[in-house]
Amino acid sequence: MDRKVLRSFSFWYFVVATALLYLPILLLMVFSFNDSTSLTFPLSGFTLRWYERLFQSGELLRSVWNSVAVGVASSLVATALGTMIAIAVVRYNFPGRGVVVAVAAMPLVIPYVVLGVALLIAFSQVNIPLSLWTVTAGHVVINIPLVVLIVAARLIGMEPNLEEAAMDLGATYWGTLFRVTLPIAFPAMVAAFLTSFTTSFDEFALAFFLVGPEPTLPVYIFSQLRYPSRLPIVVALAALIMVASVLLIVFAEWLRRYGQQPSRPAEATGRVAERLEPRPLRSAGGVS
Amino acid sequence: MENRQRLTILMVPPGLWLLLLFLVPLGVMALYSFRPAAPDAHAARLTLDNYREFFANTAYQRLLLRSLWIASLVAAVSVVLAYPLAYFLAFRAGPWRVTLLTILIVPAWTSYLLRILSWRLILGSNGILNSALISLGLREEAAPILLYSQAAVTVTLIYVWIPFVALPIFASLERINKSLLEAAADLGCPPWQAFLRVTLPLSMPGVLAGFFFAFIPTVGEYVTPLLVGGSQGIMYGNVIQDQFLRGLNWPLGSAMSLVMLVVVFVLMAIALRFVRLRELVEV
16 A cells, blocks of 8 residues: 555544454453453453363353354255345346345344344244244344345356356256356355354344244353353353354455456446346346 | 246245245234233234333333434444445555455454443443553542443444444445546545535445444344443333243234334335435345
């Protein structure tokens, strides 16, 4: 970056604001090595004891495992369902396409407390007991919009000629889908999966309503916040999770950009928006 | 005809999922809000009692107004604080923009509960803010600053949302055709005016999207008030949560949820007169 930038107000604002965003997180990291049960200053010496205790706490590790299972299951389902919606709305023009887009995006604009309450009532009406499955079902709903957006952006950036060429050369529609379209969309699908996973893994507000006797990690953390002596262990776990999620995010970002033309992400999202506007498409035909 | 079959195969599984686990539950909740309250909750008659109770009890309405006020404040301040970040990334960061954007987003993806907890460490009586003030001689005894108040909830939520709000603003700034700014400069427009008359209006879709990204979850927020709000910082979401997990008055809770949903949708409809839905769906 040139000197002019380094002297600009916006650069220093960015530096200071980002530092402030990281400060609370770094604070937690520091306390995870602090030799005291109270999370207060002054610090009282270095220890790895919390990390040791962390790996001895069966309940906690179990909740981590529960969250991983819920995250993987809900993200797999959401990625499959969301990709289907993305292909349908990008490649087909059909009556009600606007409605499909609106419904698929709607979980983004509904407060989680409302969604949680609605699902809680619905499950109780049909006597489905609350469990990790009900949490998973809820997480699929909130992950679908994320998947649709990420995968649709990729499909719009892709040349429809490739699919037409495959079919001209004798491939069936489904053969083309599985051997041309999906491989090209694959990096976006993996990125969508990872984004969904991080969302689900950290989700509390919805899970709190839908969880049964087995807690997910955020639900477990919430229950531990009442016992100050357990906090340092939770904080140590948080430190580990933060490092892991940073790695996941960097990987997901890299995948999202992998193979995309050097166009800027914003242009791609602009194109998503254009294509999602209800208007006749030039190729791929409407429903006849 | 073939197209219709393929489309059916593509749309039926996700359509069913969204219907059965999203639209139907919202409908069931709406129906539930017309059921009689707790004791004879399984009676099949419909009633407006829950709504009567809601509108008779000014405490509920005051809480809803307070939540809407906090959400507007949080969203507005987040937008103001996030705008320069997005501006820097879009116009000044050059080849570094992707790396710096990722750095900005990372805190947003780390455990939400623990980021809120960390604010308790900062604002608490032995927290860093207090320790710093005491060692600087600006304060004599340790006492929680801000903690367990509406202000603590507001500050914490602004902190939580800034990265999310910066994203759509960044996207809309990036889409601005830079030659427009050059044209403004060529025509003798000072940079500050070019910002007010070109850049800012063109970034309004991103600003509104960012506003709602923060506003919608904050209206229904109940977790942050539980952790840092204390009895003073309670929000509307806490009362809903109480009706379901403690008060056990599900019909009233449903009515309250539905009222909130309608309010959120009405506010969004008003905002969407200025920006189309697709702008909210981006990023």
